[in-house]
Amino acid sequence: MIEVRALEKRYSDGNYALRKVSFRLDKRVTAIIGRNGAGKTTLMRILSTQLEQTSGKATIDGYDTLKDADKVRRIVVSIPQEASPIGYLTPMEHLKMYLVARGIPLAEAAKRSVKALKTLEMADAADTPTDMLSGGMKRKVFVAMALASDADMVFLDEPTTGLDPLSRFEVWSAIKELKGRIILTTHYMEEAAELAEDVIMMEAGKIMQRGTVEQLLDKFKGMVRAETNDSRRSHSFSVGNTYIKYIRIGESEKYVKQGYSIKKITLDDLFISRGVAIES
């Protein structure tokens, strides 16, 4: 279980990346969603012992991430945001190097690497230098590291950012093969819906909302999104020059006549509404 109490991260320039964040995670797959700069990566880096917090406490299975970092590191695997493999090394070499770094003997590391690459259908690419692999395959190398490590807890920071839809689907399939608990950050709403049982939404270093995808979308029940580019029209939110209002489904026709286009509610609407209660 992950327990975070009043966690705060303040950088030397005075900016806060996290502001008194507290939560407890006990689900198998948790997604932390939020826009760029929301504090997701900072939170992940603190939990996986890569970064020290300014104040507050975080524990993983009872181990303090500051005081018991060595024990935490035995439990967790952390795949950093936008991590790239070393171009001239092969997936097999990456896996073996990483597993040995986790204290696994080389012979055992080789066995596990073969198995993980096979599970993720990467056996054919096992000995190909990674700079010859597609973007999706490169990311799968890191998922394979996590899989082969057999870690209890895996942190995946934006595992599919920048990938095309097919590659993203490939990586999702790979993530589903992981056995341990997974905490992933993403700003792809459909990724959170596809993979996570528990979703935490962050904004400006704070937790804005939390729940299952259904619970988070509950406030939009019976509603649709009405969009227009005309700023003079009634609206509750704006994104660039798109002006948005949440309306009852039954009101759709009326709004279409006024020049709005009507869209179905998706998890993107959580971002748009930024945790604000919706009033029809």
Next chain:
Amino acid sequence: MNLKFIGTFTWYYGFRSIPRGPSYIISSIMYPLVFLFLITIFSAGKFIDYAVVGGFISIIGMNAIYSSSDIAFQRLQLKTQDLFVATSISSTDYMLAMAFSYLATSTPGIAVYAVIGLLLGLFTALNALALVVLLLLVLFGITSISFLVSGMIKHVRNVWGIAGILGVLLTVLPPVFYPYTILPKPLLYVFMISPVTPAAVLAQAAFGLGPFAPYAIAVLLVEIVVYTAIAKYTNHWREK
């Protein structure tokens, strides 16, 4: 210390890069060979021994200083360092793994110089042993400086430029390819900031190319300890 990691990393990151990226190896040999050629031509062969002995030190020093660009690139761009922070290895393991990887990539250059040295009849058992020890000390000293510098680099754009500047300052300007005795003393002392300088002074003495300067041993050892300690305690392994 995770010796298995250091060995595995060195094997894959160091030795495997030799056949897969030969241009890197060739470029690291080019500088010393060009200096050897120019010095031999301009000194009419008089300083060829200096250039050969200095070539060993230069190859190791240059490869080690260029590791700063790789270390920074791995930290900033590939995020390899972050990946390893959350494992059982320490920053010292990572530093040593990097240092030995660059020793591995230096081996083709060392082999070329060894052949030239043998052809010129430069080696005795004693001076060869002294050279090996000095090369290892240069490797550790310069790699520590590389870690120190790489931790200060904030943008990938600066990575290669800074390594290029340091390469010249720390491994070309010091008396590596010429007799240290021709340098004015104050300038020699300034160059002593690079571990390459005391190593070159001692190597020249070991090969009978210059007087023995015992203080250079102390300078070199102190520098290794100080640079390694600074690199260890100021690097960005687990960020604050």
